[in-house]
Amino acid sequence: MARAALETMYFKGELIIHHKNGRQKAYALAEKFLSAKLLSAKSPFESELDYHQQLVLRRIGTIGFLWNKRSDAWLGIDHFKTFERNQAFQSLLEDKKITEIQIEGISTIFYMKKEDEKLLTSLSVNPKSPARMEFLAPLDNLLWDRNLIREIFDFDYKWEIYTPKEKRKYGAYVLPVLYKNRFVGRLEIERHTKEKVLLVKNFWLEDNEVFSKSRKEAFSTCAEVFRAFNHCEKVEYVKGWCKENDQK
Template identity: 45%
Template sequence: MKPEYHLTVQQARYFMLRKHGLINDFKFTGKEGILSFIRQVGCIQFDPIDICGKNPELVLQSRIEHFKKSMLSELLYEERALIDYFDKNLSIFAVEDWPHFDSKRASYQKVSLSREAIDRVIDDVLYYIHQNTFACSKDIHLSEKVNWFWNATSLGRATLETLYFRGELVIHHKKGTIKYYALAKDFIDQEILNCPNPNRTRQDQIEWHILRRIGAVGMLWNKASDAWLGIDEMKAAQRNHAFQSLINSKQVIEVAVDGVEMPLYALEQDRLLLESCLETFKNSNWTETLLPRVSFLAPLDNLLWDRNLIKALFNFEYKWEIYTPSTDRKFGYYVLPILYKDALIGRIEMVNNKKDRTLDVKKIWYEKTFKPDREFKKNLRGSLKKFATFNDCTQVNMTK
């Protein structure tokens, strides 16, 4: 089947960045912008490590104009418009998507790790939370050690996490890295909580999830990718079948990109955006209209979920080296890609020094093809100042 569109690499990049709101003026603003973006991408991946902001906060600060960390917390734990649960690993998504994950919750009903010990105390733990609204593992005085996923842990923690995995508990709030759990029925609207999964079959679920991940990245190909993480029971055969079904039902657009060996797929609902992007390229001076916007991307940013795709479209190789031994790192412990206009031009390592309320810029590595000019340096300084404010820092310290 012949692809509907043939794009240059630069056109493909431009489309991806327009969709993410990462080019020219900000597309998303305030809490409504957060909800709009998360509904567009399906989910943002959670990671608790906080060197200069947690991963979901970093994803949002690069896209949401005037983003504050408190906005995300309020949407999660006060307004309950968002929820923490498993999608692409542990993620944050709109609470109305909860019914789509009933098969995920059902799968955890079958988890047998330390099940006998956990089943013995579940009713008592649920009663305690019912009486006290919420609880963390320290509130549940069950210190007996049991076998758990990474290491042995307390029976109290294992029980709370089991109930959370099964969907009987949700996260009520957090204090630092400590999670406080509450009954799902008390904090999820009953209409959502009792809604059956709209995906009636396993194949429907896979197709829904593939569309969700294409929307999360912008364009994806039909091959093995980290973008598919968290889609249960999907192997190559199921993925191929799902892609063919989505093509036949015209829910995806097949796109050829110069130099990319296989077709990419965008959502049918993004057709107008794709055509608008192509229209932009009819202006031979279109690059002169690009605003000199500098953004710092999260290590687990949606745009970066398929590192091979980023290499193909942006000629940029990125590895999150946080789990790489220090002696083997090419760059640093917690390094963020730098986006300038429509290109990934380097990496930056920053640390939020909370004691001194200083953003320490430890090092910047530029791509060999990029030479920082006066315009870039000016806008870099402006972006660092905004990033410092995002981290509640009062000054920026450039390490020499």
């Protein structure tokens, strides 16, 4: 109850996070650190509908497209039930701020920002994806709605950090691996700060995926980028790190 009360006060702007000790947060009254002028400032939203519209539009733009369904992508939006969500989507459609799109083979309608239509058109004209690989963080924007990812990419991802060790299928901190326009695997990787080493422990390929020469090159390039981002000096690989489909 105490945690729920603190988080409620934090999201209402009555508290701030003063500092952290590991994972433990230390809160303080906002009025002691923020000016009275700032705390008493008028809301930038003209109405609750305006507030919902702005946040829905922002969430759609952050991911690229979304559906009008119950979703983790809407977490943190106050007073946002089915009625309010439908109202926000309808208003955005009428204002021509979003547009409907459909994906071949999927009956559900998706929505994207109207201003992103040119980008989608350019990709349709030149559909060849660059040979680029990315290691995605478990809480990456694209992964906010796991059901959407499962529906579109046929990729079933679960962040197992809160799953008991004996029940984990892969590992506590496993990153989805995106290559071109598809999810090709899951990566378990560790940063050893003292040794300044990025250790690749496991890479599980998805069914029907192969670790071709071009994918190996893309993986190596991405690993080097990830190494630099994590302030490591080298990348090391555990023996047998790449798990082919029949090894899972």
